[in-house]
Amino acid sequence: MVLGHMGTTYSSEGVPIDVFVATRKALAGAWSRTMLQQYALAGTDREHTVMYVARHAASYDGITRVQMLGHTYELTDVQSEPAPGPRAYDLLTLREVVRRG
Numbered sequence: 001m002v003l004g005h006m007g008t009t010y011s012s013e014g015v016p017i018d019v020f021v022a023t024r025k026a027l028a029g030a031w032s033r034t035m036l037q038q039y040a041l042a043g044t045d046r047e048h049t050v051m052y053v054a055r056h057a058a059s060y061d062g063i064t065r066v067q068m069l070g071h072t073y074e075l076t077d078v079q080s081e082p083a084p085g086p087r088a089y090d091l092l093t094l095r096e097v098v099r100r101g
Contacts, residue, residue, distance in 0.1 A: 001026045001028040001052065002022050002066065003023050004022040004024075004065055004067070005021055023062065026057065028052045029053055030051075031051040031052055033051065050095075050096075051091055052094060054090050054092055055088075056081050056084055056085075056089055060080075060090075065097070066094055071096055075093075076095050077092070078091070078092055078093075
């Protein structure tokens with residue numbers, strides 16, 4: 001998993017182009033929700049999100065995007081472990097970025 005944010009570069013004609021700017025890498029794995037949690041999210045803006053568990057990071061300030069396995073995701077929520085330590089993890093809620101046009 002590569003954490004970062006969106007930046008802007010310009011083409012030779014001066015047209016702005018959005019690009020992913022990598023900030024850091026993190027070890028992560030998929031996190032599955034219970035059926036009750038899936039039912040609770042049905043019909044909300046979080047229905048089509050996925051969750052990943054990642055090694056605890058000191059801060060997610062400035063991190064808005066995640067790239068993983070050729071897909072780009074928007075970081076919508078971070079649930080950090082209250083007591084940091086060598087076995088601390090964070091739950092990241094991600095929504096896949098779909099470009100149209």
